Amino acid sequence: MTDDPILEDLRKRIAASPFHSGFGLSVEDASAGTVRLGWRAGPEHLNLQGLVHGGVLATLADVAMGLSVRTSIEPGRRHVTIELGMHYLRPAGPGDIEVVGRVIRVGSQIGYAEADVLQGKRLLARGSGTYSVTADRSGSG
């Protein structure tokens, strides 16, 4: 598919996780510190008002931010979400959604990242997340 080792690694992780693969997201692009995801909102993701549920956008933002932290730490380490914040700016309708996660800082124990959730040029939501970065003792990371 790709010769890029970062992109390849993230795609393998997504494919190996039952939740992520079932959710239907794709890793469109990745480099050190930044990850871009694609996802398509269908009729089954809409609430009573015909809008994509905010929890779905939170999920996408958390995945994009977590993977962006992933690109910034050594392979043998593990990242876990400590705290997640979302600000919803505009309603999201059905169709393609793009999410860009960006690392702001990764230290020895804590990482901080932010995310944009977009539909075309419209900024739907901004996310922020704090991640604990630890040695992966179990090897299952």
Added chain:
Amino acid sequence: MTDDPILEDLRKRIAASPFHSGFGLSVEDASAGTVRLGWRAGPEHLNLQGLVHGGVLATLADVAMGLSVRTSIEPGRRHVTIELGMHYLRPAGPGDIEVVGRVIRVGSQIGYAEADVLQGKRLLARGSGTYSVTADRSGSG
């Protein structure tokens, strides 16, 4: 099912929303200002580490908090999530999860609620949410 008009109203809303009904959550209990949801994490909700994804817990917290705001406003009004925050305290494994949403304050335009996400007695996460409460012009509420 029930004679309780608050509980009945919330269950109808959940059933009428494609997203909520597909997500598989149930409204276990509801009173003015408080809503308790039940949900079951299966193998398909687990990530690479065998844990429930934080985005799923954020979705459950947002639904519980939004419905708790719902119980505190007039039927003709509409609530929309402006901001959502999650603090993850303990890892969530497969099995039954309970989420309790509680209104802290609802004003004429803004509501604020909090949530506990539990597995048995273990507090998995705490959520907080700010909601815009507006007149429902469309009638689709």
Added chain:
Amino acid sequence: MTDDPILEDLRKRIAASPFHSGFGLSVEDASAGTVRLGWRAGPEHLNLQGLVHGGVLATLADVAMGLSVRTSIEPGRRHVTIELGMHYLRPAGPGDIEVVGRVIRVGSQIGYAEADVLQGKRLLARGSGTYSVTADRSGSG
């Protein structure tokens, strides 16, 4: 002043910090996991609208939460705020303000606490904070 070693320790810390002593807050009560602060808003703390600035309430909440984490960790360890969140519910006028900080969970590296900011019985704001808890290498705590 007091025979309570927790209360005594927190009061010494406040007195030894130029910022905290200048800010004029007092530790009214403390036990393992909970700290209650008192503070008085004077004319100099009011903004153009005659209200206490939200940054002052954030400061009080952060101090109360940080000290509540302090009561739950070993003396030789250090706590640093990673993330702070405030929800403002009602306007704060001049007069006495009380802030209660409560630990929700302290792990080996991360602590999470919440705070109530009160004026009499009125809940003015709710705070939440994530703290990094580390070994104090410098001895300056």
Added chain:
Amino acid sequence: MTDDPILEDLRKRIAASPFHSGFGLSVEDASAGTVRLGWRAGPEHLNLQGLVHGGVLATLADVAMGLSVRTSIEPGRRHVTIELGMHYLRPAGPGDIEVVGRVIRVGSQIGYAEADVLQGKRLLARGSGTYSVTADRSGSG
């Protein structure tokens, strides 16, 4: 001092507020949607560890974000902080601190802004804030 009406307006507001003028901050620059503040941390702002207290940085971020919202709304309207979030990335020592607030979106009732807190080129903290934007009935706004 300046011919810029936005900058002039913000400086007048700061000067007229007991809290803001006592805090010692200055409005260095302002345009539609962005405000840059300057502030100097002295010995009296340091905690036991010799670092600037996070509540002070939260105050600066809230002021910068609130003023950036101010530049984006009509003069007769009023902004009030509903929710404030801070992520602390690096410790702040004594000396000059710069804070840039930026509006991300202002709607008819709600505004959302973000802030960078800097010491030279070092990003100390990131802030986010939600503001209620209402008609100023009292004329005191």
